[in-house]
Amino acid sequence: MIHARNLPFVTTLAIFIIAYGLCVLQFPNMLSTRVIGNLLTDNAFLGIAAVGMTFVILSGGIDLSVGSVIAFTSVFVAVMVGSFGVHPLTAFLAALVISTLFGCLMGAMIRYLMIPPFVVTLAGMFLARGAAYLVSTQSVPITHEFIDTMLGFYIRFPGGGRLTLLAMVMLIVFAVGIVVASRTRFGANVYAIGGNLQSAELMGVPVGATTIRIYALSGFLSGLAGIVYTLYTSSGYSLATVGVELDAIAAVVIGGTLLTGGVGLVAGTFIGILLQGLIQTYIVFDGTLSSWWTKIVIGILLFVFIVLQRTIIWYSDRRLAERQLKEV
């Protein structure tokens, strides 16, 4: 049985399959493992950030700091490794600790100062971006033999495609995210808070700790996305990844998660990422279309999904009302 709440996810999945089928009909090459491998690698950093965003939105919040935290992490890692000769692993660890603590701080402010997430993470967005400029305003290239080894590691698909380490990291993050959301008490608490904060509190959900952990998770995954982005571009640049948080939010919403919180699936976000990647790939294959068409299609999809979600809520409310009418 399909729950009404999972209908948006099923719809996204169906749209993705149909869209992919249509693309393959026009460009049979798009079915190749090479295309799929590239699609995963190209969107790895976005996917990782979007997993964190999914938890935030499920809890009824929003995290606008994601793009800035990615930029900060990438500049920080590039400068640490490139200019100070720190071992990449140490730099990664330091970057992850900083971004996680940054998320903790935002979560604590949201919970204990009762400031809306939009406001807190907007401030976080400026703060992280400013910190990135402070580290360096230049594009800092990064070379290190350890990084070369990392980038050289991949699994070869039949047909010539490569599942790179970056894509693997994203897939692992998604797998862990799915399990955490659906199979842990932390995940259940996230859904509970997103459903109704006050009820959740009265039912004994540790709202404070959970909120802090949600934003810490988003901070951690933004940091991880920043590391992946650094490896992907082999450089760190403080002006990069402007507005990535909005792409992540788009992927989450297209994946069927309600912006009001409480309903959605991490797996849906994965499909949302794939769908965005598919549109970009199609534009590359076509060759004549401007890359802005990606934004236009995403915009249309978002509209369609918001309307769809509204319709589903309206429909299930009405069905419930009818059923209760019969009981009376």
Place this chain on the structure above:
Amino acid sequence: MSAPHALLEARGIGKSFFGISALEDVDFTLEQGEIHALLGENGAGKSTLIKILTGVYRRDRGTIYLEGNEVSPDDVAAAQALGIGTVYQEVNLLENLTVAENLFLGRQPRRFGMIDRHTMRDRSKALLARYGLDIDVDALLSSYSVAIRQIIAIARAVDLSGKVLVLDEPTASLDANEVKGLFTVLRQLREEGVGIVIITHFLDQVYEIANRVTVLRNGRLVGSRAISELPRLDLISMMLGRELQHITRDHQAEPETIDDRGAPSIQFQNYGKKGSVAPFDLDIRPGEVVGIAGLLGSGRSETAFLLFGIDRADSGTATIDGEQVNITSPEAAIVNRFGFCPEERKTDGIVGDLSVADNIVLALQARRGWMRPISSSAKRELADSFIKSLDIRPADRERPIKFLSGGNQQKAILARWLVTEPRLLILDEPTRGIDIGAHAEILKMIERLCSEGMSLIVISSELEELTAVAHRVIVLSDRRHVAELSGRQLTTDGIIRAIAGTGETEAA
């Protein structure tokens, strides 16, 4: 003293908010296996006491003993762990989760650190079976009715805590059958030795189920008595601190046929909407109070929505003073000098953050249109005169209305419509959720308004209230107007018979 220690004992509890005392030196004792009703008017301190016992608030003074040991529940989770579980009236469970997820939130059975959904499902089924509930526990909570959600909430609270169960207004949104089902569950729990505290406005229910009552008034303890030795009149005077004035209309003395009261000024003919209310005729004379009775879901509120233009009628005509009018929106209704006090005062009635004065002039401003604002001196004058004549307390027109008690909010909404001098005022459950004192005042006000020539439609689930104030009562059942009672037929028995459809409405 039957047992060496009471199950739950609170001594000298005190609590104040921002310097204003909400509870002062209150004692409360709950024995094992009893149902203990906590009563009092609005603002008596019932909720505050409950919230202290269940760890939502921290007390300023006093001690709490659970089975003789001093405890100090600092938050909800701590109180739950001690054995004190609560079911709140409004915010209860989570609609976006399944039944099983709701039952086991925060204590899900786990295997290898992961939630074990199979065990959770089986245990949920077993748990609900104890309450005679056989439902799909993997369905979303939102797909079940309020009554079933209530049982689920109780099942969760008892399973979680098991010693003390606190119910805050559990029957407020249940119909008679559902209340019966709930009480069966509560009696069963009492047998099992759970101590149950119940807050309710319905005195009938108190006498039906409680062993003992504790009455609070103005934050102080009035007394605690066994229900068997407490006549109803005594209980009410404990709650009010004064003798209740009975308001009853002598229907015998009234004209036998309704036509004697003059020509109807407002007529609805064959008025109805598919899926909402079947077409009905309704004539309203000046100065008449028409009651609307029926069970929950019988089409009571839907009738009001139609009359006030919130729902658009798809058949029939409306006539005012012989002229046909189209009431297709609330604006149109207001232009025709209709007024409507909805049932959901908090969500549909008041604008919480606006002052009492702003709330009172809202409808008048709407009728005048936004181009002609009411001057602030006129607003002050209007507000003050209604605060005085309706006895709204505290008499401070600048206070945000959300800080007023339910009864005073209701009076302010009444004032909002009275300012517009309506010809027809529709009151949907005007006395729900307000205390007995304010209740009597509102009934008195209804009397006065109709003596001044205003027509009123009063929708209520309290039959005594309807028979007391209404000249005629329209009875609804299954979204149809099934009977109209007036004169000598107008008794609570008559209404019940009409609802039941035994067709005895002709009899006296």
